[in-house]
Amino acid sequence: MRDHAVQAGLILCCALLLMAAACKKDVRQAASEMTGGGDPDAGKATLARRNCNACHKIPGVESSRATGGPSLEHWTQHQLIAKRYPNTPENLMHWIQDPRAMVDTTYMPSMGVQEKEARDIAAYLYTLE
Numbered sequence: 001m002r003d004h005a006v007q008a009g010l011i012l013c014c015a016l017l018l019m020a021a022a023c024k025k026d027v028r029q030a031a032s033e034m035t036g037g038g039d040p041d042a043g044k045a046t047l048a049r050r051n052c053n054a055c056h057k058i059p060g061v062e063s064s065r066a067t068g069g070p071s072l073e074h075w076t077q078h079q080l081i082a083k084r085y086p087n088t089p090e091n092l093m094h095w096i097q098d099p100r101a102m103v104d105t106t107y108m109p110s111m112g113v114q115e116k117e118a119r120d121i122a123a124y125l126y127t128l129e
Helices: 002-034 040-049 089-097 115-125
Strands: none
Touching: 002 040, 002 115, 040 115, 089 115
16 A cells, blocks of 8 residues: 555656646747747856846846846746836847847946847746746
């Protein structure tokens, strides 16, 4: 009897892990589609390579508890970009590439982010539920 309970518990744990992995894949796929083919993994790497974590707290990207810019945690729950623009993929990608074109008084610098990089970064951010 005890062996059956342990076995049933292991099966349940495996099933839950598989369901969680499937949900994560769905979120990643949706983020890629909504950004026109952005790659969340490449976006995460770009955020790290460009040192965006120097100003922003970014889940999954090592940080020194940056506080200069807003936290990017739970990005999908953010309603506005720069407190002005609806959080849409188009607005986010534009903001990432040229923030001062959208808000000339922002402290966020233009970092020379290319279109593909902006697409990838946006895809990663849209996986942050």
